[in-house]
Amino acid sequence: MTDKRTADGMKVERAYAAEVVASALRHEVRNKLASTRNAVTYIRRKLESSDAWDGDERIARFFELAMSELDAADEVLDERIDPSAAFGSHVGVHELGECARRGATQLQVPSRVELHTDFGEQTRVRIDPEEAALLVRCLVENALEANEGSGRVTLRVQRQQQEVVLEVTDDGPGLDELTPAEALRAGVSTKSGRVGLGLAMAARVARRYLGSVELDRVESETIARVRFPAPEDET
Amino acid sequence: MTRLLLVDDDDGNRLTLGALLEEEGFDVQEADSYETACACIDGGRYEVVLLDLHLGDRSGMELVPAIRREVPRAAVLLITGSGSGEDHASTVDGVLTKGQDFGTLLDEIRRGLGRR
Numbered sequence: 001m002t003d004k005r006t007a008d009g010m011k012v013e014r015a016y017a018a019e020v021v022a023s024a025l026r027h028e029v030r031n032k033l034a035s036t037r038n039a040v041t042y043i044r045r046k047l048e049s050s051d052a053w054d055g056d057e058r059i060a061r062f063f064e065l066a067m068s069e070l071d072a073a074d075e076v077l078d079e080r081i082d083p084s085a086a087f088g089s090h091v092g093v094h095e096l097g098e099c100a101r102r103g104a105t106q107l108q109v110p111s112r113v114e115l116h117t118d119f120g121e122q123t124r125v126r127i128d129p130e131e132a133a134l135l136v137r138c139l140v141e142n143a144l145e146a147n148e149g150s151g152r153v154t155l156r157v158q159r160q161q162q163e164v165v166l167e168v169t170d171d172g173p174g175l176d177e178l179t180p181a182e183a184l185r186a187g188v189s190t191k192s193g194r195v196g197l198g199l200a201m202a203a204r205v206a207r208r209y210l211g212s213v214e215l216d217r218v219e220s221e222t223i224a225r226v227r228f229p230a231p232e233d234e235t
Numbered sequence: 236m237t238r239l240l241l242v243d244d245d246d247g248n249r250l251t252l253g254a255l256l257e258e259e260g261f262d263v264q265e266a267d268s269y270e271t272a273c274a275c276i277d278g279g280r281y282e283v284v285l286l287d288l289h290l291g292d293r294s295g296m297e298l299v300p301a302i303r304r305e306v307p308r309a310a311v312l313l314i315t316g317s318g319s320g321e322d323h324a325s326t327v328d329g330v331l332t333k334g335q336d337f338g339t340l341l342d343e344i345r346r347g348l349g350r351r
């Protein structure tokens with residue numbers, strides 16, 4: 001099958017995937033560094049009043065070294081991968097419906113899946129079009145996987161009062177035993193062999209533009225819903 | 236003795252930070268999850284609550300309304316990864332960075348107590 005993503009689209013996707021994975025690792029490693037630092041502090045306090053401390057100058061030096069190495073490790077964790085640095089930023093006010101339409105054209109939709117689209121009017125939001133297309137691809141691909149190559153997926157973008165709401169609905173089996181918060185986390189998937197980055201990447205795009213992601217189950221349909229604020233001059 | 240509730244789902248952090256705080260004279264109660272923290276807060280008596288932002292699938296911030304209701308005199312200090320606590324600074328009495336120097340953490344706890 002031909003990959004329909006643009007060159008910029010692929011750069012965006014790689015940058016987001018890298019940052020999502022790094023963020024998950026960062027959180028876990030930071031916890032370990034913090035508890036190690038606390039343990040080193042505790043042991044130092046106990047040793048400082050002992051004979052061993054005064055008897056070997058390297059003990060104090062090695063404690064200093066341990067703390068400085070922990071500081072250095074923290075600094076490495078603080079480095080972030082900025083998606084816009086990967087491809088240049090085209091952030092502006094764009095019709096989210098048009099961005100969604102574009103993202104949908106880049107999808108590989110199985111022939112047995114009915115993909116329905118519904119794009120309303122006045123769906124302008126502040127976003128980068130490639131990142132919006134990535135968000136749509138991630139949500140729709142997640143829905144297509146949930147349907148296991150058949151069924152119905154709906155992509156809808158509508159203005160609702162002061163918000164622009166993008167919804168992807170599928171009639172697949174739902175989240176199994178996952179909570180919505182778990183499903184949005186990187187590395188979590190209901191499908192064996194899947195890395196589980198798509199929803200986490202979509203959530204990251206949404207948050208970058210002050211949006212929010214919800215997962216809902218209504219009757220026999222799963223809904224991934226992203227809410228963006230409408231631009232201030234349009235509220 | 237100042238009663239302190241330490242809410243953190245990371246075992247290593249809870250163990251080591253709890254030990255350091257006890258050495259400083261705090262009476263430390265530990266909660267390893269959102270649910271355990273809810274049980275501690277209900278009817279609890281604390282002067283300080285140290286709250287990790289990330290509690291598994293929940294946010295530590297979800298506990299703040301219950302803390303303000305059940306233990307209104309407690310200073311609530313949020314513990315976060317680098318740069319992720321600024322959004323919540325106005326809702327709590329202090330924001331601590333995970334892994335920061337213990338002396339700095341103690342100063343922030345005392346400042347938080349002073350604000351309440």
